[in-house]
Amino acid sequence: MQTEHVINSVITTRPSAIDFWETAQTLGFPAALWRLPNQRDKHLIVSFDEVLPRVSADLEELPAGFAISPFDNLATTAATNQSARMVFDQVETDSPARTLFLRADVQAHFSANGLSDMTVSSSADGDSFRKRLAGLRNRRSNTPPTSLVVTALPDPDAQTQYVRNVAKAVDAMRQGEFRKVVLSRTKRVQFSEAPNAVALFDRLCERYPTAFISAVSIPEKGQIWMSATPERLVSQDAHGIFRTVSLAGTQSAFEPDGTPKRPSEAMWSQKEIEEQALVSRYIIECFKKIRLREYLEEGPKTIIAGNLMHLGTQFTVDTHAVRYPQLGTVMLRLLHPTSAVCGVPRDTAFAFINQHETHDRELYSGFLGPVNIDANNEGPASHLFVHIRCMKLEGKQATLYAGAGLTEDSVPEREWQETEMKCQTLLSVIS
Ligand SMILES: C=C(O[C@@H]1C=C(C(=O)O)C=C[C@H]1O)C(=O)O
Numbered sequence: 001m002q003t004e005h006v007i008n009s010v011i012t013t014r015p016s017a018i019d020f021w022e023t024a025q026t027l028g029f030p031a032a033l034w035r036l037p038n039q040r041d042k043h044l045i046v047s048f049d050e051v052l053p054r055v056s057a058d059l060e061e062l063p064a065g066f067a068i069s070p071f072d073n074l075a076t077t078a079a080t081n082q083s084a085r086m087v088f089d090q091v092e093t094d095s096p097a098r099t100l101f102l103r104a105d106v107q108a109h110f111s112a113n114g115l116s117d118m119t120v121s122s123s124a125d126g127d128s129f130r131k132r133l134a135g136l137r138n139r140r141s142n143t144p145p146t147s148l149v150v151t152a153l154p155d156p157d158a159q160t161q162y163v164r165n166v167a168k169a170v171d172a173m174r175q176g177e178f179r180k181v182v183l184s185r186t187k188r189v190q191f192s193e194a195p196n197a198v199a200l201f202d203r204l205c206e207r208y209p210t211a212f213i214s215a216v217s218i219p220e221k222g223q224i225w226m227s228a229t230p231e232r233l234v235s236q237d238a239h240g241i242f243r244t245v246s247l248a249g250t251q252s253a254f255e256p257d258g259t260p261k262r263p264s265e266a267m268w269s270q271k272e273i274e275e276q277a278l279v280s281r282y283i284i285e286c287f288k289k290i291r292l293r294e295y296l297e298e299g300p301k302t303i304i305a306g307n308l309m310h311l312g313t314q315f316t317v318d319t320h321a322v323r324y325p326q327l328g329t330v331m332l333r334l335l336h337p338t339s340a341v342c343g344v345p346r347d348t349a350f351a352f353i354n355q356h357e358t359h360d361r362e363l364y365s366g367f368l369g370p371v372n373i374d375a376n377n378e379g380p381a382s383h384l385f386v387h388i389r390c391m392k393l394e395g396k397q398a399t400l401y402a403g404a405g406l407t408e409d410s411v412p413e414r415e416w417q418e419t420e421m422k423c424q425t426l427l428s429v430i431s
Contacts, residue, residue, distance in 0.1 A: 015108075015115060020044050026132060027128065029105075030218055031046045032214065035213045046105055048126075048129075055097050066104070070362055073099065100218065106118070153189060169406050182403045198215065229385045233367045234367075235384070242317040247303065248311060250272075250404070287331075292322065295316065298314045402418075
């Protein structure tokens, strides 16, 4: 494993995020670009592992990098007691570790004035990365900007099928089989040419200042995943403050005439209040399992998430005060997949999803974010978010994913409309 990093302190002509991204693409290296909620600075990581290691999401053990986990990560959850370490699929084929990990072989930090700091691991790959980066920059200035046309790919049965599945879920819940399930669907669109992921990322950053914005390129899968998620799963900052959020209940952030609604005046139905309370209760149950009582609970409050509003409750723990430094890792394993993306009870809801959804969720409704990154010279921090409001780019095609939390009071057509609104979060920016 490469550990030595060289700080490139004298940067005369400063490369942009696009330069880094395109260099990684040209060399076939995975890359992640992100911006934390309510921050302006952007961060980028390039990994020199052409095939990414699959790891257990252990925040104590992992080096600096970026983690991205699929929804179906329950085997990893079951492995809570295993010794936590990086496990490579190629070596241990029956490994439960499923989180893809981009080690920070290249790390760059962009402030409002452009590149402010970069490190590149000292290796042959590091050398070729630097060379390519310089070469690409010299060529790039001549590339003319292009305008994209986005067309929806027809899927005539999608609505009927989704509505039918919601009705089945409602029936099952009325018969007491489970209390909540989140059913998702996809929507596919075609671009006139392969879009520039960094340009889309920049647009998402501008439009959604309070969201976690990311673009993750995974060459071994031929995919780029982009998201603007409002949902924090687990954070542990440089001062040892742990945070998680329960988020559920959805309505448009706009009146029918297009004027923005005031969050303080949002009206929530009993169904939505209960749906969100189930997520909060799920989090509290996780705290109970580890006998942690010293958490601060704030909410529920109405939260703006781009074109939508949700009900959210924040949970905070000072891990230094409670002497629980590994809380982030422990809670991550207990929480994922939360009832905001799976259901209650979790295993029954998970089985229902597997049986009824016709698409593979892949990385949608998993989690993603920076791990052990020291962004402000304060110490390493990890910020993992639920991977929603996202799309998968494969060349010119994009697949958007959206789900809705169902209870026995759900109205199938309304749930379909909710998934349409959720798709609009990205669609309205990329179209
Ligand atoms: C599942 C999604 O979102 C989740 C489900 C919500 C709901 O059911 O109201 C609200 C916020 C998210 O926790 C999604 O966006 O795909």
